[in-house]
Amino acid sequence: NISNPGETDLVASVSFMSADPIEQQAVVVKPRSRAQVEFLRGRTVGVVVPQVELVGTTGTVEQQLEFPGGDVTSQCAPDTSVTWHFADGFTAEGSTERIVITNPYPDAAVVNMTYTTKEGSRNPANLQGLIVAPRSAKSLSMADLGARDEARLAVSVTATTGRVVASRIQHYIGLGRLGYSTTIGTSRPLAQWWFTSGRTGSTVEELLIAYNPGGETSKVQVTFFGEGITNGLPIDENNVAATPTQEIDVPAGSIVAINTAEVADLPKGDHAMVVSSLNNVGLVVEHVLSQRTGGSSFTAITNGLADGLVSGTWRLPSGLIGGALNAVTILNTTADTGTFTVSAYGPGGKVAIPGLENLPIGPASVASLNVPPDAPVGEVVIESTVPVAVQRRMARNHGLVGFTIVGGLPVRPAQ
Numbered sequence: 001n002i003s004n005p006g007e008t009d010l011v012a013s014v015s016f017m018s019a020d021p022i023e024q025q026a027v028v029v030k031p032r033s034r035a036q037v038e039f040l041r042g043r044t045v046g047v048v049v050p051q052v053e054l055v056g057t058t059g060t061v062e063q064q065l066e067f068p069g070g071d072v073t074s075q076c077a078p079d080t081s082v083t084w085h086f087a088d089g090f091t092a093e094g095s096t097e098r099i100v101i102t103n104p105y106p107d108a109a110v111v112n113m114t115y116t117t118k119e120g121s122r123n124p125a126n127l128q129g130l131i132v133a134p135r136s137a138k139s140l141s142m143a144d145l146g147a148r149d150e151a152r153l154a155v156s157v158t159a160t161t162g163r164v165v166a167s168r169i170q171h172y173i174g175l176g177r178l179g180y181s182t183t184i185g186t187s188r189p190l191a192q193w194w195f196t197s198g199r200t201g202s203t204v205e206e207l208l209i210a211y212n213p214g215g216e217t218s219k220v221q222v223t224f225f226g227e228g229i230t231n232g233l234p235i236d237e238n239n240v241a242a243t244p245t246q247e248i249d250v251p252a253g254s255i256v257a258i259n260t261a262e263v264a265d266l267p268k269g270d271h272a273m274v275v276s277s278l279n280n281v282g283l284v285v286e287h288v289l290s291q292r293t294g295g296s297s298f299t300a301i302t303n304g305l306a307d308g309l310v311s312g313t314w315r316l317p318s319g320l321i322g323g324a325l326n327a328v329t330i331l332n333t334t335a336d337t338g339t340f341t342v343s344a345y346g347p348g349g350k351v352a353i354p355g356l357e358n359l360p361i362g363p364a365s366v367a368s369l370n371v372p373p374d375a376p377v378g379e380v381v382i383e384s385t386v387p388v389a390v391q392r393r394m395a396r397n398h399g400l401v402g403f404t405i406v407g408g409l410p411v412r413p414a415q
Contacts, residue, residue: 001035001061001062001064001318002060002317003033003059003060003061003315003345004029004031004034004035005058005350005379005381006031006057006058006059007031007032008031009031010031010056010057011028012028012052012054012061013025014051014053015053017050017103017104017136018136019047025037032347033345034378037050046139047137047139048137049100052076060317062074062406063076063182065180066397067180069171069179070179070402072404074167074182074183074406077165077167081165082158082159084157084164084187085155086185086186086284086286087285088154088209088301089150089152089154089168090153090170090172090175091142091148092150092174093175095170095171095174095175096170097141098170099113099139099157099167100137100140100168101164102136102137102164102165102167103133103137104135104165105134105135106134107162108131108133109159110129110131110159112128112160113140114156115154116152116155116211118152118255122146124145124146127145132164139169151175154209154211154213154255156213165184166185169182176290179298179300179400179404181299181300181301183286189214190283190284190307191277191282192275192277193274193304193305194273194274194333194389195208195275195287195391196330196366196389197391197392197393198272198273198287199291200271201268202268203291204261204290204291205261205288206260208260208273208275208285208287209256209258209287210250210256210257210283212254214253214281214283215253216252217250218249219249219279220249221276222258222263222273222274223245223273224244224245224271224272225272226270226272226366227270270326270368271366272389285303286301286303289301289405295401296402298401298403300402300404300405301404301405302406305390310389311387311412311413312388312413313381313410314409314410315408315411316380316408316409319377320344320392321395322372322373322377323372323373324371324395326368327370327393327394328342328368328369328391328393328408329367329369329392329393330366330382330388331388331389332361332365332387332388333389334387335363338360339360339361339385340358340359340361340388341356342357342380342382343380343383344375344376344378345379345380346376351376353375356369356372361386391408392405393405
């Protein structure tokens, strides 16, 4: 999905990279509209990675993948990097995981891969010095590379020549997980990660998977936000609600799974979370939510929102589905009361969605939004008077239960 909220045509140059020669297509997106580009281009096997370059006015891009195991909306990488990390790999009981490395440049890239399991880190010789041809994508099966039947599997990709983009494709079919996910990697470890779409309950397993690719132990604290939860704010002094936190060490080069069901005093239901390194040693954190419902089950995976990207304005390029319940969760990351408005773009420009205007949001609190049935279908923008973090729950379609989780796109203030 390429969205153009502006008043003039948006020109996009789309490249399609795979193991075959690169293909390219020019796309013109009319003002205040959205264009969809089919990037598999008739292929039924293999991997195709699109690269979108926007010319002229500002636009936003998201990737949507339709799959019988559940549709997935995922973010794009804004740039290449020499390092990429993935905290939550999974190949247990026949589940599959592929790492896709894309080189958009005219010269070959050389990369090394390492992976970490419960038994420790591994640096197989066959994963060192991998060559990624110019303007191509290389897909690697973790099971075929020796990481078969692993319930904990972190991966790091390091380019020794050039810069690349790394993403992960997973199909879950065992050990309590069911579904499909595509996730862009994390280009560097950070000391704080936000999540707004957490959930606990009798039919839910919720994990925060923390991966420390560095050389020093990270001392981690998880703090929760939501109904019945306080966080030491002055307004909470006379409140008897829970104040749950969890502290844990994540040793250098290891993976630690934090099961939120084991956090004392955490109320059942929906919540938001922030994972912080108390000693400022960066790590990579992913959120894994598996739930049994409607005679079936589903698993939703998402990266955290980086602390430096909390913002007063967020864009949702793929829009929202009218009538969707609990479709957007918004966390006020400050100790101040604020308000927010949800608008959508259509032929007449940006219009506030009725019932979602100037809504209050308290300090360190979470707002969960139901979408009105008659909401416009264009790109959505959320504007808040305080910095917030935003994630969405997206339908899996195909008659499947549950949802996937994906972050919004933060807008940085003009410099």
